[in-house]
Amino acid sequence: KPMEGRITDIGPHKYNEYFPPVIKNNFGKWLYHEILEPGVLVHVAESGDKCYTVRVGGTRTMSITHIRELCDIADKHCGGYLRWTTRNNIEFMVDSEAGMKALRDDLNSRKFDGGSFKFPVGGTGAGISNMVHTQGWVHCHTPATDASGPVKAVMDAVFEDFKSMRLPAPVRIALACCINMCGAVHCSDIGLVGIHRKPPMVDHEWADQLCEIPLAVSACPTAAVRPTKVEHNGNKVNSIAIKEDRCMYCGNCYTMCPALPISDGEGDGVAIMVGGKVSNRISMPKFSKVVVGYIPNEPPRWPSLTKTVKHIVEVYAANANKYERLGDWAERIGWETFFKMTGLEFTHHLIDDFRDPAYYTWRQSTQFKF
Numbered sequence: 001k002p003m004e005g006r007i008t009d010i011g012p013h014k015y016n017e018y019f020p021p022v023i024k025n026n027f028g029k030w031l032y033h034e035i036l037e038p039g040v041l042v043h044v045a046e047s048g049d050k051c052y053t054v055r056v057g058g059t060r061t062m063s064i065t066h067i068r069e070l071c072d073i074a075d076k077h078c079g080g081y082l083r084w085t086t087r088n089n090i091e092f093m094v095d096s097e098a099g100m101k102a103l104r105d106d107l108n109s110r111k112f113d114g115g116s117f118k119f120p121v122g123g124t125g126a127g128i129s130n131m132v133h134t135q136g137w138v139h140c141h142t143p144a145t146d147a148s149g150p151v152k153a154v155m156d157a158v159f160e161d162f163k164s165m166r167l168p169a170p171v172r173i174a175l176a177c178c179i180n181m182c183g184a185v186h187c188s189d190i191g192l193v194g195i196h197r198k199p200p201m202v203d204h205e206w207a208d209q210l211c212e213i214p215l216a217v218s219a220c221p222t223a224a225v226r227p228t229k230v231e232h233n234g235n236k237v238n239s240i241a242i243k244e245d246r247c248m249y250c251g252n253c254y255t256m257c258p259a260l261p262i263s264d265g266e267g268d269g270v271a272i273m274v275g276g277k278v279s280n281r282i283s284m285p286k287f288s289k290v291v292v293g294y295i296p297n298e299p300p301r302w303p304s305l306t307k308t309v310k311h312i313v314e315v316y317a318a319n320a321n322k323y324e325r326l327g328d329w330a331e332r333i334g335w336e337t338f339f340k341m342t343g344l345e346f347t348h349h350l351i352d353d354f355r356d357p358a359y360y361t362w363r364q365s366t367q368f369k370f
């Protein structure tokens with residue numbers, strides 16, 4: 001709300017200003033919800049009111065014409081209301097079954113010139129919802145992989161599971177383009193994370209001019225950065241030295257100091273983590289664990305990455321019990337068997353030596369499970 005007569009753009013308006021009437025009228029009084037078919041939910045309120053939601057896949061970056069079409073659809077079917085989810089889905093809500101069917105059929109009928117769905121309905125229940133992801137090469141400074149590119153390629157590979165619910169349980173996929181991880185990679189069924197594999201380069205000419213060297217030193221979580229003086233063009237200049245065996249290639253120092261670029265065409269790539277979840281259902285929430293240490297960046301379609309993700313999904317689909325999330329399945333059969341069944345190579349790169357129980361990984365004992 002405007003304060004003291006002033007209108008500012010600081011922060012969003014309060015969420016309840018944007019509720020569709022059926023949600024406003026039944027706020028806090030919902031009894032249950034069901035998934036009627038892939039991409040279609042119904043929430044039933046104490047009053048008997050129903051709210052039908054139709055979910056469609058979107059993208060994190062959209063053209064204005066695409067957004068206008070979404071708004072037109074909302075105007076036509078939903079009184080102008082729609083919502084964007086954190087997984088880059090768009091949800092349209094209506095208050096009658098007839099309205100839901102008209103909306104769903106309208107969405108399914110809208111296609112791109114090549115015949116692919118403009119607004120694919122799906123992403124619910126025991127299928128693969130849209131991916132949470134980060135900014136990628138164009139929009140951030142430390143990415144080790146792109147975001148929109150591999151996300152599009154992976155979602156194309158698993159598209160049938162976006163539109164169906166044949167899997168044992170939900171599979172949530174996320175991508176973060178560096179280990180700063182503004183995606184939800186650490187707690188996803190399948191997490192794709194961009195990794196650098198080389199320490200930052202040091203541009204001695206610019207280090208002292210572009211950077212507050214103490215800030216770069218303090219930005220490093222492993223104390224690998226220290227101030228130094230070097231010969232440059234015949235002069236002694238203040239600069240930075242990297243202790244390479246301490247560096248974990250996180251790129252934090254580059255955030256503070258543009259004279260420490262870390263992106264590298266050959267070294268950068270993607271690691272795959274699996275088995276994480278935030279849900280408390282059946283078993284506790286868990287962190288994802290690294291199962292593939294490195295896959296090279298292969299733009300524009302990332303064939304090795306998409307093939308590996310699809311393969312993990314298929315082996316899980318064929319072998320897990322109903323309601324078993326990917327991590328629950330791996331824990332039940334044993335991670336050793338997980339590697340055997342998926343054919344993924346187990347290497348020393350997959351073992352970490354964190355001592356904190358929050359990060360315990362594979363085995364903390366000599367009791368193996370084959």
Ligand code: SF4
Pocket residue numbers: 134135136140141142143144176177178179180181182183
């Ligand atoms: Fe930037 Fe890393 Fe976040 Fe990607 S994950 S947007 S590179 S900070």
Ligand code: SF4
Pocket residue numbers: 199200219220221222223224225242246247248249250251252253254262
């Ligand atoms: Fe330290 Fe990370 Fe920079 Fe390596 S990349 S020097 S670990 S801040």
